[in-house]
Amino acid sequence: MADSKREVERKYEATPETRLPDLTRAAGVSAVVHRGLSELDAVYYDTEDLRLAAASLTLRRRTGGDDAGWHLKIPVSSGVRDEIRAPLTDTLPPDLDALLRSRVRNTRLAPVVRILSARDVHHLLDEDGALLAEVSVDEVLAERLTGKGRGATSAWTELEVELADDGDPALLDAVERRLRKAGVRPSDAPSKLSRALAETAPEKRARKVGKAKPAAAPHTAGAHVLAYVRRQAEALVELDPAVRRDLPDSVHRMRVATRRLRSAFRTYRALLDRTVTDPLREELKWLAAELGADRDQEVLDARLRSHLAAVPTPLLLGPVKARRKLTSVSRRTGSRRRATSVLDTERYLALLDSLDALLVDPPLRPAAARPPRDALPRAVLKDYARLAARVGHALEQPPGEDRDLAMHEARKAAKRVRYAAEAARPALGKPAKRFAKRMKSVQSVLGDHQDSVVTRDALRTLAVQAHGAGESAFTWGLLYGREEAAAGARERELPEVWARASRPGLRAALKG
Missing domain, CATH: 2.40.320.10 (Hypothetical Protein Pfu-838710-001)
Structure with missing residues (x-):
């Protein structure tokens, strides 16, 4: 070893x-x-x-x-x-x-x-x-x-x-x-x-062993998007050994790179040929799902540990900490094995090869030759319009499963807009940075809500298991109620956060 x-x-x-x-x-x-x-x-x-x-x-x-x-x-x-x-x-x-x-x-x-x-x-x-x-x-x-x-x-x-x-x-x-x-x-x-x-190189470039000369800044919309895609593709390759070594946050960062690539291919499809990028998006979706089991378990474990640490000792009825740990170890072992085994598949290696091939011979469409300040804001704002529709739909739903699902869909749209703005930032500067920050605030509220939905499902399972083993399910029910209240608070917070994030002035600034 x-x-x-x-x-x-x-x-x-x-x-x-x-x-x-x-x-x-x-x-x-x-x-x-x-x-x-x-x-x-x-x-x-x-x-x-x-x-x-x-x-x-x-x-x-x-x-x-x-x-x-x-x-x-x-x-x-x-x-x-x-x-x-x-x-x-x-x-x-x-x-x-x-x-x-x-x-x-x-x-x-x-x-x-x-x-x-x-x-x-x-x-x-x-x-x-x-x-x-x-x-x-x-x-x-x-x-x-x-x-x-x-x-x-x-x-x-x-x-x-x-x-x-x-x-x-x-x-x-x-x-x-x-x-x-x-x-x-x-x-x-x-x-x-x-x-x-x-x-010892044949060209005898002795002593030239320092840093390479930085590449020239891209001048077209297509070049900016490709630079962003290259950074995310390189992140996948660089994070691979970190995931295998189980380094902190490595799975999360690798999964984020897959999401950013998928978002870039979708947001900027007016610049990149979909016949090439759509199959890559599907493969990236597969990889994110395979990595997701380990990451989701990691987030859930941290949330449950935090909740249990905040419960007063008199309200910790039964072996709740031992049950959480036992369940966590069992699930994490399986999800960890799944995350690392996928990195040894030919399908994963083929995905990396396909990303390399795209960067060597980019499938640029005619619009990719346009100036960045023309093409990039248009693509970002198109994603923003989709987000606005999903937030509006979520706010119209009564509390319950339909609202939970609608807010989850809005969360995914918020991530896409944020990633799109981040990709455009090198070309658009501070307006894109501010826009991405506003979208992140929306994503955070929606993300906290979704984490609560997932945690409540896990708490219900833990309560059922505890009851079946003859243990008290009181503490799990207590945490369930707290999560339900937290989700309600996020739902009430969303309209105000969305109103701040969607100020017209920001969109005008993004357009330049």
């Missing part, structure tokens, strides 16, 4: 003559202990078109040192990566293979670079002898193993400072100040692999 470690480090340029300054003068460092030399031999794997490197992912099989094995590094933020480790085997461990599937899909991984490092390690300790950080000076030799540059080599020396587990990032600043005073400067290369690929 793979293990995960958060890696926080900084890299610096060095030479074979580089000597560490006195780092005990860095705040918090009481001692520097030399840990000796080690020889590391790492082979880095990627696809032929270097998909992992393009996403700043690194996969290596390393021997030597005290952490020999397979290592997958996933970027979190600048200087921060999650390192997933697996035992040293001849072939890629299944756990790491799964985490790469959204990037690699059915493409073969092969060795692309071999890096040999002679590492000189020092530990920075506090006054109690606890490890604060590890400083290493690496003499590196890299060899290209594939492509036109096969056999090309590059050598350099670098210095790394890696924070100890749960260490204070301020220590890195203190150490960097001492290094800079000694003439040591930060490296432009985010990783050894990125530098090796750049310096």
